Amino acid sequence: MTVVRFEAVSKRYAGVEAPAVADLNLVCGDGEMIALLGPSGCGKSSTLKMAAGLEDLSAGEIFFDDEPVARLEPGARNVAMVFEDYSLYPRMTVRENIAFPLAARGVDRTTARARVDDALGLLGLDDIADRPVTGLSGGAMQRISIGRALVRDPRLILFDEPLSHLDGDQRVQLRTEIKRLQKTRQVTSILVTHDQTEATAMADRIAVMRHGVLQQVDTPAAMYERPANVFVANFIGEPPMNMLAGRPAGAGAVHVEAFARAVAVDPLRGARAERTGGALIVGIRPEHLDIAPSDGGPADAVVSYRECRGDADSLILTPRATPEVQILVEIPGPSAFRPGDPVMVSVAPERVHLFDQVTERNVEVL
Numbered sequence: 001m002t003v004v005r006f007e008a009v010s011k012r013y014a015g016v017e018a019p020a021v022a023d024l025n026l027v028c029g030d031g032e033m034i035a036l037l038g039p040s041g042c043g044k045s046s047t048l049k050m051a052a053g054l055e056d057l058s059a060g061e062i063f064f065d066d067e068p069v070a071r072l073e074p075g076a077r078n079v080a081m082v083f084e085d086y087s088l089y090p091r092m093t094v095r096e097n098i099a100f101p102l103a104a105r106g107v108d109r110t111t112a113r114a115r116v117d118d119a120l121g122l123l124g125l126d127d128i129a130d131r132p133v134t135g136l137s138g139g140a141m142q143r144i145s146i147g148r149a150l151v152r153d154p155r156l157i158l159f160d161e162p163l164s165h166l167d168g169d170q171r172v173q174l175r176t177e178i179k180r181l182q183k184t185r186q187v188t189s190i191l192v193t194h195d196q197t198e199a200t201a202m203a204d205r206i207a208v209m210r211h212g213v214l215q216q217v218d219t220p221a222a223m224y225e226r227p228a229n230v231f232v233a234n235f236i237g238e239p240p241m242n243m244l245a246g247r248p249a250g251a252g253a254v255h256v257e258a259f260a261r262a263v264a265v266d267p268l269r270g271a272r273a274e275r276t277g278g279a280l281i282v283g284i285r286p287e288h289l290d291i292a293p294s295d296g297g298p299a300d301a302v303v304s305y306r307e308c309r310g311d312a313d314s315l316i317l318t319p320r321a322t323p324e325v326q327i328l329v330e331i332p333g334p335s336a337f338r339p340g341d342p343v344m345v346s347v348a349p350e351r352v353h354l355f356d357q358v359t360e361r362n363v364e365v366l
């Protein structure tokens with residue numbers, strides 16, 4: 001049961017000018033799972049390694065509850081790690097692998113046996129407890145390494161891309177499993193991933209990083225509803241948000257160049273956009289755009305591509321006013337739209353996101 005706090009933490013590697021992590025302030029609550037999410041090189045692993053004690057901090061402090069830990073040896077922190085490659089001992093059985101951290105700490109045999117049995121049961125590994133780990137599926141191996149992490153009753157578990165070596169089905173199964181275990185045991189956890197689906201499915205809150213700088217920390221739902229900037233908006237949600245050029249157009253409206261007309265927006269957002277006075281990026285998620293046949297009038301766009309996925313159709317629209325721009329639309333399927341169809345486009349005002357074109361920040365959080 002630990003609150004983990006990064007306070008003004010920075011990491012610079014020798015000979016590299018740009019910091020790998022810059023002035024990170026982040027609190028992971030007691031029993032919470034936070035996902036560090038971002039593209040390769042954004043500083044996720046460096047942050048994880050500093051929490052584990054595998055890398056020194058260049059500045060700042062990390063607290064476990066109110067105890068500063070940045071100068072503690074890794075072994076003195078009681079932090080468990082689950083790696084993407086499982087890191088199991090191949091000659092040992094499932095049970096021996098899970099028991100290993102307890103034996104290494106000199107926990108007495110009766111206590112160790114009880115804790116290992118508990119972990120085996122929790123992870124559904126009883127049937128294979130006495131089998132060697134070699135030859136087991138990736139999913140089973142990762143469950144064993146999670147068991148090994150849980151059995152030591154750690155203050156913090158660090159999950160480093162734990163699902164990357166697994167195939168589709170095992171991935172989905174294990175991410176549900178990890179979330180269930182993490183909640184059952186209420187262990188404070190940090191998950192590193194570059195996969196937004198994984199972060200959204202598993203974490204209580206997501207911390208999006210870019211070039212070592214924390215961009216936003218929020219629940220998956222809040223981040224989807226109110227991304228702090230264009231980068232976060234592009235990173236959360238699949239397929240990514242359409243980003244269209246626009247400008248304020250009076251009360252509660254913005255002019256969208258691609259449609260050569262104004263669209264209604266949430267009045268508060270519209271007023272904020274008005275105050276910026278300048279050019280805007282108008283963000284609309286593919287699943288929030290509606291289309292209708294243009295019925296002879298001047299169309300907003302023409303359908304240029306349709307992918308039918310059974311329950312949904314993915315369409316690409318070419319706007320009449322700016323044919324160089326592509327607009328993605330996701331609608332329930334199978335629909336009647338076909339390439340070449342002229343269409344009108346609409347969107348609910350509260351689904352239109354507005355970003356300052358210069359700073360790329362959401363006008364709501366300026």
Ligand SMILES: Nc1ncnc2c1ncn2[C@@H]1O[C@H](COP(=O)(O)OP(=O)(O)OP(=O)(O)O)[C@@H](O)[C@H]1O
Nearest residue numbers: 013016020038039040041042043044045046047194
């Ligand atoms: N030991 C090191 N020496 C020098 N530079 C490093 C070292 N480790 C990481 N870096 C650099 O620090 C930056 C952040 O790297 P880090 O591995 O923390 O990012 P990441 O988001 O975890 O990326 P990835 O998913 O590829 O591991 C990158 O520019 C990387 O090249």
